[in-house]
Amino acid sequence: MAELTDLERVRFEKLNRLRELGMEPFPRQTTRTHTTHEAIQAFEDAKEGQEVKATVVGRLRSIREMGKTIFAHIEDGAGRLQLYLRSDDLGEELMGLFSDNFDLGDFLQAEGTMFRTRTGEVTLNVADLCMLAKALSPLPASKEEIVDGERVVYSAFADPEARYRQRYADLAVNPEVRDIFVARAKIVRALQRFMDERGFIEVETPILQPIYGGAAAQPFITHHNQLHQDLYLRISFELYLKRLIVGGFERVYEIGRDFRNEGVSTKHNPEFTMLEFYMAYADYKDVMALTEEMVAYVAQQVLGAATIMYKGQEIDLSPHWKRIKLRDAIIDKADVDIGQYPTVDSLRQAMVALGHDPSEQSTRGKLIESLLTHYVEPELIQPTIVYDYPRDISPLAKSVPDDPNTVERFEAFVGGMELCNAFTEINDPLDQEQRFQEMGRDYVEGDQERHPMDEDYLRAMRYGMPPNGGFGLGIDRLTMLLTDKALIREVILFPHLRSKE
RNA sequence: GCGCCGUUAGCUCAAUUGGCAGAGCAGGGGCCUUUUAAGCCCAAGGUUACAGGUUCGAUUCCUGUACGGCGCACCA
Numbered sequence A: 001m002a003e004l005t006d007l008e009r010v011r012f013e014k015l016n017r018l019r020e021l022g023m024e025p026f027p028r029q030t031t032r033t034h035t036t037h038e039a040i041q042a043f044e045d046a047k048e049g050q051e052v053k054a055t056v057v058g059r060l061r062s063i064r065e066m067g068k069t070i071f072a073h074i075e076d077g078a079g080r081l082q083l084y085l086r087s088d089d090l091g092e093e094l095m096g097l098f099s100d101n102f103d104l105g106d107f108l109q110a111e112g113t114m115f116r117t118r119t120g121e122v123t124l125n126v127a128d129l130c131m132l133a134k135a136l137s138p139l140p141a142s143k144e145e146i147v148d149g150e151r152v153v154y155s156a157f158a159d160p161e162a163r164y165r166q167r168y169a170d171l172a173v174n175p176e177v178r179d180i181f182v183a184r185a186k187i188v189r190a191l192q193r194f195m196d197e198r199g200f201i202e203v204e205t206p207i208l209q210p211i212y213g214g215a216a217a218q219p220f221i222t223h224h225n226q227l228h229q230d231l232y233l234r235i236s237f238e239l240y241l242k243r244l245i246v247g248g249f250e251r252v253y254e255i256g257r258d259f260r261n262e263g264v265s266t267k268h269n270p271e272f273t274m275l276e277f278y279m280a281y282a283d284y285k286d287v288m289a290l291t292e293e294m295v296a297y298v299a300q301q302v303l304g305a306a307t308i309m310y311k312g313q314e315i316d317l318s319p320h321w322k323r324i325k326l327r328d329a330i331i332d333k334a335d336v337d338i339g340q341y342p343t344v345d346s347l348r349q350a351m352v353a354l355g356h357d358p359s360e361q362s363t364r365g366k367l368i369e370s371l372l373t374h375y376v377e378p379e380l381i382q383p384t385i386v387y388d389y390p391r392d393i394s395p396l397a398k399s400v401p402d403d404p405n406t407v408e409r410f411e412a413f414v415g416g417m418e419l420c421n422a423f424t425e426i427n428d429p430l431d432q433e434q435r436f437q438e439m440g441r442d443y444v445e446g447d448q449e450r451h452p453m454d455e456d457y458l459r460a461m462r463y464g465m466p467p468n469g470g471f472g473l474g475i476d477r478l479t480m481l482l483t484d485k486a487l488i489r490e491v492i493l494f495p496h497l498r499s500k501e
Numbered sequence B: 001g002c003g004c005c006g007u008u009a010g011c012u013c014a015a016u017u018g019g020c021a022g023a024g025c026a027g028g029g030g031c032c033u034u035u036u037a038a039g040c041c042c043a044a045g046g047u048u049a050c051a052g053g054u055u056c057g058a059u060u061c062c063u064g065u066a067c068g069g070c071g072c073a074c075c076a
Helices: A006-020 A036-045 A092-101 A160-165 A167-173 A175-197 A238-247 A284-303 A326-334 A344-353 A364-379 A429-442 A455-462 A475-483
Strands: A053-066 A069-076 A079-086 A107-116 A122-133 A143-147 A150-154 A221-224 A229-233 A251-259 A271-280 A307-310 A313-316 A322-325 A384-390 A403-414 A417-424 A468-474
Touching: A006 A092, A036 A053, A036 A069, A036 A079, A036 A107, A036 A122, A053 A079, A053 A122, A069 A092, A079 A107, A092 A122, A160 A167, A167 A175, A175 A251, A175 A284, A175 A475, A238 A251, A238 A271, A238 A455, A238 A468, A271 A284, A271 A475, A284 A307, A284 A384, A284 A403, A284 A417, A284 A468, A284 A475, A307 A475, A322 A326, A326 A364, A326 A384, A344 A364, A364 A384, A417 A475, A429 A455, A468 A475
Parallel strands: A079 A122, A322 A384
Antiparallel strands: A053 A069, A053 A107, A069 A079, A107 A122, A143 A150, A221 A229, A251 A271, A271 A468, A307 A313, A384 A403, A403 A417, A417 A468
């Protein structure tokens, strides 16, 4: 065991003392007749003069000793409840035992009768209590008061590093952090309900993949010892889900984890949660309509409204969203018409004139994308669908009717953030093969983002793939949006951090 | 990967130009039988992230390391 701090040593002594006094600090059995919320509700609902007895459990969050009485609050999954310990009711022995050996953070069980204090708070007058679990280490201390119904916290546990490394302590002392993850769970449920109601079936495809694909990203590599085989953690679900479209499922979706071996930022975590769906007999316009409907639905289900506040700005998520061609969006925000620069070199020169320093290896599509990222994305606060993308950065998307260099692809942006990415999927195996070959040509040998050729995927396509629209949405990003968080780490329970030792 | 900033008690934060490192809360000892950031009295709590350097003297200045934050780069 690690060396104890002074505070921990004191608690350790209390733990031993409890055992000596015959109170097990980690008992096996718990009795609970009411949650804190139910106990308060039962009292509120009771007739005048009717006695309400309750046995509640929870973690000690505050203690106020006043001579021969003690006020305390416990917290359980449902909320908080004030306890009132009175020497005359509890007995001097238990009173002293509590006072000497119970600390903030301990879990306890208390039995008694509900009443209302002079100041109006519904409270349990405790007749008996016991320890359920002794906390050996003190939780990060904070204090709070209620001002006009708002909780004001003093000395809140706020150091981001400590909060992420010890998320358990963060969750234990910062209830608003728990709220984020409750919202996140609701978001996932709402998405599933939305998809299920529209005839999509939820599937699970491999995370360990012999060939990665479906996105331009560096993979994590792992190894299967018995099979002597290197495997990649998936960077997308795309190619497996479309195999299922070949197999006869018309509508499939998957919610799961993607892994990308890239830099971390306020919007990027090495592992993140995606929703991808594929819809036969649909194209990207159909998917646009479904996207608007989906996001508005989720907001409505989780927040009760399709209008949200994000970083101090009101955002209306209800359909229909603004739609703009990528070329027009870049003219609009960057004052560059990519149509006038049909070659990599001409576009690079135009960007250098704007003060950029584009990488030598960039394709024309990558240059366009960096214009999008720099000038357009941060400006798109209200939901906006940007569509019709360059071919060379979209190797799985079908081209638009009269322009082989532009593909039917869109991304939706909200709050200055890319939320999802979708396209009319290529279903011509020969076209797809050619695109894979172009990727092999355009991306120099050793470029980690070069797409490996997935022969089995091409074989699947040759059996015949119905026309279909595909879609990917970052659930972490959607959660940031709906919980008004600027940092992806705030919506991931255990975000990746460097090891400390 | 690059740049800037940060790291002081369990938590939140101070510390003049380089001159004995402080406070609130938490914890400990007292007082207080309807309090709620309860209050009052007393005492305690520190290798100032780590390793070096400059200096009579370093939390403070310099170098390096670790971790974090922000920005950039990367990021179909």
